[in-house]
Amino acid sequence: MVLTGGGDCPGLNAVIRGIVKRASQTKDWEVIGCIESFNGVLREPTEIVELDEKAVEGLQTMGGTILGTTNKGGPFAWPVKQNDGSWTTADRSDEMLRKLQYMGVDAVINIGGDGSQRISLGLAEKGLNIVGVPKTIDNDLSMTDYTFGFQTAVQICTEAIDKLVTTAASHNRVFIMEVMGRDAGWIALHSAIAGGADVCVIPEIPYDVEAIKEKIEQRYNKRRGFCIIVVAEGAKPKGGDVVGTVTGEVGYQHIKLGGVGDRLADELRNAGVEHDIRCTILGHLQRGGTPTAFDRILASEFGVRAMELVMEGRFGQMVAYQHPDIVAVPLADAVKAQNLVQPDCRLVDTARGLGISFGDRRD
Secondary structure: OEEEOOOOOOOHHHHHHHHHHHHOOOOOOOEEEEOOOOHHHHOOOOOEEEEOOHHHOOHHHOOOOOOOOOOEOOOOOEEEEOOOOOEEEEOOHHHHHHHHHHHOOOOEEEEEOHHHHHHHHHHHHOOOOEEEEEEOOOOOEOOOOOOEOHHHHHHHHHHHHHHHHHHHHHHOOEEEEEEOOOOOOHHHHHHHHHHOOOEEEOOOOOEOHHHHHHHHHHOEEOOEEOEEEEEEOOOOEOOOOOOEEOOOOOOEOOOEEOOHHHHHHHHHHHOOOOOOEEEEEOHHHHOOOOOOHHHHHHHHHHHHHHHHHHHHOOOOEEEEEEOOEEEEEEHHHHOOOEOOOOOOOHHHHHHHHOOOEOOOOOO
16 A cells, blocks of 8 residues: 655655556555545545556656645544544554554555654554655655655746846845745755855754845945845744744644745844845745656656565665665664754855855855
């Protein structure tokens, strides 16, 4: 059984296709898909679909996921409405394992990010034959050089910067572009370099608004000039905190990040920046659309290798890209730590060498 969990991501369908195409080369395996992560098993009636070669024809070009996905709830924290109208959660993992056994499911391939792979680990510890496939545009899973979907998100952000440059130059404006990434600044860092931004603000390097103001003024000759700032949604000022809200959505575990771009704009105005400042928030545009060739290939490699791990009986593992190989790593190692930007890494040094400011007065 294969399923997709967490946020949608370009390349999910290519993984599904890779799994099915590899399984079809032997008569020993049949592949079924579970709708909306594990919800398809936990719901009554169950929502399961057959996945054969015809069902996955041409999927490598399609964004999203034909199985649907969710980042709410799960087998260990299933939302339950109480008699008074309030909500709580229940652990339905044992019940789900019994249902899978009754259905004759021999193995599960769980395609998802950090949260999904923590669920994979918990189920593996309960004895489920499970293999993980790392997925996130944030590129924040450790033990893999890249996760599929990341390069597509970077491409979308880079193209957005290209478009902002022309309007910023025409109006002599400061443009702030807010991108996704949660605690990791990889999308912001890569797109800032590729797009030729002037300032890159990431969670791993708290910013000083005065340092950013100085960089802006360097970009102007009297009133003429423009400045492009890329800011990751999880960025924060020195001594400050992220911008986010508790959504109140049933089963949603995270703080919903967003708004740091507008906050930075206000901080810059309050600091005395007189140039016209505008903010663009890309939001879910970064998750949508057709995956790039890189992500199609990586996702296909992950799908094929995940199915091969099932065939080999190597469970409790996650496939990973460690250049130049597609390898298997223990799920426990995969979720042990986040993959975050190191402030002294080569890519940050490259950005500084290009004159990009991180707002930390080290530029």
